[in-house]
Amino acid sequence: MSSDTRTAPAPQRAAKTSVTGAVSNYIDERTSISAVVKEFGRKIFPDHWSFMLGEVALYSFVVILISGSFLTFFFQASMAEVEYDGSWVPLKGLEMSAAMDSALNISFDIRGGLLMRQVHHWAALLFIASIGLHMLRIYFTGAFRKPRELNWVIGFILFILAMGEGFTGYSLPDDLLSGNGLRIIDGLIKGIPVVGTWISYLLFGGEFPGDQVIGRFYTLHILLLPAIIVALIALHLVFVVVHKHTQYPGPGKTNDNVVGYPILPVYAAKAGGFFFIVFGVIALMAAFFTINPIWNYGPYDPSPVSAGTQPDWYIGFADGALRLIPPGWEFVLWDRTWSFNIIVPLVVLGGFIVVVLLYPFFEAWVTGDKREHHLLDRPRNAPTRTAIGAAGVTFYASLWAAASSDIIATHFKMAMEHVIHILQFTTIVGPFIAFFIAKRICIALQKKDREIALHGYESGRIVRLPGGEYIEVHQQLDEYERWKLLNFNEYQPLMIRPNAAGKISSAQRVRASVSRWFFEDRIEPVTSKELERSSHH
Amino acid sequence: MANEEGGTGLVPADASVSHGRDVSAGTAVVQRDLAQNPGLPPHRPRTTDLDPKADKRSERGVSLLFYLSIVGSIGAIVSYFALPIVPDDPASVRLNTLFIGLSIALALLSIGIGAVHWGKALMADHEGIDIRHPTRGTDATRERAVEIFREADQESGFNRRKLLRNSLFGAFIAFPLPAIFLFRDLAPADNDPAELLRHTMWEEGVRLTRDPEGTPIKASDVTLGSAFHVIPEGLNETEHKLEEKAKAAVLLMRLKPEDLNVSPGREDWNYQGIVAYSKICTHVGCPVALYEQQTHHLLCPCHQSQFDIKNEAEVIFGPAKRPLPQLPITIDADGYLVARRDFTEPVGPSFWERGEYEQ
Numbered sequence A: 001m002s003s004d005t006r007t008a009p010a011p012q013r014a015a016k017t018s019v020t021g022a023v024s025n026y027i028d029e030r031t032s033i034s035a036v037v038k039e040f041g042r043k044i045f046p047d048h049w050s051f052m053l054g055e056v057a058l059y060s061f062v063v064i065l066i067s068g069s070f071l072t073f074f075f076q077a078s079m080a081e082v083e084y085d086g087s088w089v090p091l092k093g094l095e096m097s098a099a100m101d102s103a104l105n106i107s108f109d110i111r112g113g114l115l116m117r118q119v120h121h122w123a124a125l126l127f128i129a130s131i132g133l134h135m136l137r138i139y140f141t142g143a144f145r146k147p148r149e150l151n152w153v154i155g156f157i158l159f160i161l162a163m164g165e166g167f168t169g170y171s172l173p174d175d176l177l178s179g180n181g182l183r184i185i186d187g188l189i190k191g192i193p194v195v196g197t198w199i200s201y202l203l204f205g206g207e208f209p210g211d212q213v214i215g216r217f218y219t220l221h222i223l224l225l226p227a228i229i230v231a232l233i234a235l236h237l238v239f240v241v242v243h244k245h246t247q248y249p250g251p252g253k254t255n256d257n258v259v260g261y262p263i264l265p266v267y268a269a270k271a272g273g274f275f276f277i278v279f280g281v282i283a284l285m286a287a288f289f290t291i292n293p294i295w296n297y298g299p300y301d302p303s304p305v306s307a308g309t310q311p312d313w314y315i316g317f318a319d320g321a322l323r324l325i326p327p328g329w330e331f332v333l334w335d336r337t338w339s340f341n342i343i344v345p346l347v348v349l350g351g352f353i354v355v356v357l358l359y360p361f362f363e364a365w366v367t368g369d370k371r372e373h374h375l376l377d378r379p380r381n382a383p384t385r386t387a388i389g390a391a392g393v394t395f396y397a398s399l400w401a402a403a404s405s406d407i408i409a410t411h412f413k414m415a416m417e418h419v420i421h422i423l424q425f426t427t428i429v430g431p432f433i434a435f436f437i438a439k440r441i442c443i444a445l446q447k448k449d450r451e452i453a454l455h456g457y458e459s460g461r462i463v464r465l466p467g468g469e470y471i472e473v474h475q476q477l478d479e480y481e482r483w484k485l486l487n488f489n490e491y492q493p494l495m496i497r498p499n500a501a502g503k504i505s506s507a508q509r510v511r512a513s514v515s516r517w518f519f520e521d522r523i524e525p526v527t528s529k530e531l532e533r534s535s536h537h
Numbered sequence B: 001m002a003n004e005e006g007g008t009g010l011v012p013a014d015a016s017v018s019h020g021r022d023v024s025a026g027t028a029v030v031q032r033d034l035a036q037n038p039g040l041p042p043h044r045p046r047t048t049d050l051d052p053k054a055d056k057r058s059e060r061g062v063s064l065l066f067y068l069s070i071v072g073s074i075g076a077i078v079s080y081f082a083l084p085i086v087p088d089d090p091a092s093v094r095l096n097t098l099f100i101g102l103s104i105a106l107a108l109l110s111i112g113i114g115a116v117h118w119g120k121a122l123m124a125d126h127e128g129i130d131i132r133h134p135t136r137g138t139d140a141t142r143e144r145a146v147e148i149f150r151e152a153d154q155e156s157g158f159n160r161r162k163l164l165r166n167s168l169f170g171a172f173i174a175f176p177l178p179a180i181f182l183f184r185d186l187a188p189a190d191n192d193p194a195e196l197l198r199h200t201m202w203e204e205g206v207r208l209t210r211d212p213e214g215t216p217i218k219a220s221d222v223t224l225g226s227a228f229h230v231i232p233e234g235l236n237e238t239e240h241k242l243e244e245k246a247k248a249a250v251l252l253m254r255l256k257p258e259d260l261n262v263s264p265g266r267e268d269w270n271y272q273g274i275v276a277y278s279k280i281c282t283h284v285g286c287p288v289a290l291y292e293q294q295t296h297h298l299l300c301p302c303h304q305s306q307f308d309i310k311n312e313a314e315v316i317f318g319p320a321k322r323p324l325p326q327l328p329i330t331i332d333a334d335g336y337l338v339a340r341r342d343f344t345e346p347v348g349p350s351f352w353e354r355g356e357y358e359q
């Protein structure tokens, strides 16, 4: 049989080629697509598990688009009041908005409807989570350095937009929980000085809750925000192609090359297959795990609310920030109300966002390094950056934990007041502690790397020398393993030099002290002389 | 922390690291005698490269997965028909969701795992190397770009004809302005939002009724330690029910009269220890729905503000600042609880213009 197929194919393949050939020719003559294939078909992509986080984000977004389109065919974005007459008995006869009614119908009267709702919601959660992790990966490996600063900014805006998508989508079913979320937004907006009252009035089309906001959020959710997100994702990916992907340092890898697999066929198979895996995992979660059971909450009503209700986790940090404000931060001055219990969290969170957004430019200013960086840093090899990141994560995590303060209190049987005070402490002092610890750990790891590069691993094997002395045999690394430990970027603190006029500008002085703070503690990389010497031992 | 040798071996990183262009490396340093990159490690063949049987096995495995995917897709369609949603039967919804979901997941995961395995085990796995080029255009390209702009400027007179250019800028600034005004009608034009926030449905003689039924409450119904969720009578019939409710919702409690600390001017706001407070949190507006009977504290579930009913709902913890506004109540001729008047201050979250209404 197998010998048959080996001899037979010649004419067969010729016939096949001519069909595909004809089609390709037809298309190419009208699109010059062959140039695209030539340019990108064999483009090399490096391999590493952490590079898949961004892929997860991209693929879950595609799943969101697919499942979301399905949902729009059935959803009514209207706050017109209707009487529920669907299959879910406990709510029968209740008055609710058409939005809630149709969301319930999707859940209980359309085959696969609940599945699609849950696919959509799980995919959205995965989308935001994977963007967050992807950003952490980018940050801690220094992938944001030149020439990728702008792509960091784009990615960051995408993160904010994704949260906007999440919040608007969460609000659409007009159930009790999402209505309460809107209520909080309304209160927040009203607390903004000068324009707050009017912004709320315009957003809700009158007094809260009004009969407009669901329709307006729907437009944002399915038209405006997705359009911007799609455009920015496209731009984000164009930049990935223009810059070529970063890679971790390793044998054979330099700042001037990319080592990996070509798009066609290996990368296409792996990445394409990975899309189906992500989609499949989301489908599994949607099949097994209920998410956002609006039928348990009931329609929105401004009066009832239950204890322990929480926003979707990605909004948690903002909710937590509100909870941490001590009592009494509101004043009347010149007949106007200054709600610092709202202004302060808004300003602090806004500031945090701006700091994260601008970090690449800050670091570039400190190092003064104008070179392109395509080799990633291992986090330990950039101790101060890693420590700043750890501080930021601690800050965010404290706010996030604060959003569950009531649950923490009941779970650990603590007084609410104590939980809040502890979290106020960790929010303010925690980042400093985290900074210190992370930096120490990084430097310790660097030292260890240096030891291992020079003397190898401790093998645990003890031998007795002819002279009677006992030593532990060190297992030397091979040169490829060792290179991973040796190859990293290094900076020294800035030395202040007078400028042409013989003066030292204050900007220089500031930069020098920041630079000292950054690079004072460093571990020297191993030199080849040292290596040689150690190998003679 | 530098080792003793480091000082002499250190030189500022030179430009050659960056594509031979003269780019500042800032404060970066390199060791003069840094160890050499050993180059790519030797290629290690996989079992599928060495053992034709393993290769065949992998191939069969992958194609099996692809067939399995077809099974999953068909399974989803079968589940769609075989597990219909039966009205009033939530279990049928669960089954329908579960099996359609599982089948779709099977179809997708099989394709995914199969393709990845094909890529990993069967496709040629020789690593390729691409050379990077600086992101900036070459000097020639950049010069040409500058020249194009210069030519365009000359040909259009963009910088020469100042009047023309500046008037165009003016037009560009002006043309989006109408949009701002068009958005004014997002909300009705004839109302002042601050004024709307000032009033609720409560007025003299309006009965306190149960939420949501709307049945009136006799003073004798309110026993010590009980709490009622209250709406004004007639709320359910109003046109803007939710908007009114979002302002007028009230919590009614009875305390021992001697437990109440009543401030001057509010002596007749409670009725024999029965007090009514706005249920809308003065922080950002959640319903303050949790009443602790022993301590007479109200707790807001959103950010844990606590209000002390014994002391006219003053804030004892949490981010809220102002006490919950009190609704002055009494009883009517039939013994039903009624409001004496509207709240004396706006209820709910703070807003900019609110200060005007404070005493």
Ligand code: FES
Residues within 6 Å of the ligand: B281, B282, B283, B284, B285, B286, B300, B301, B302, B303, B304, B305, B318, B319, B320
């Ligand atoms: S809304 Fe009540 S504490 Fe925030």
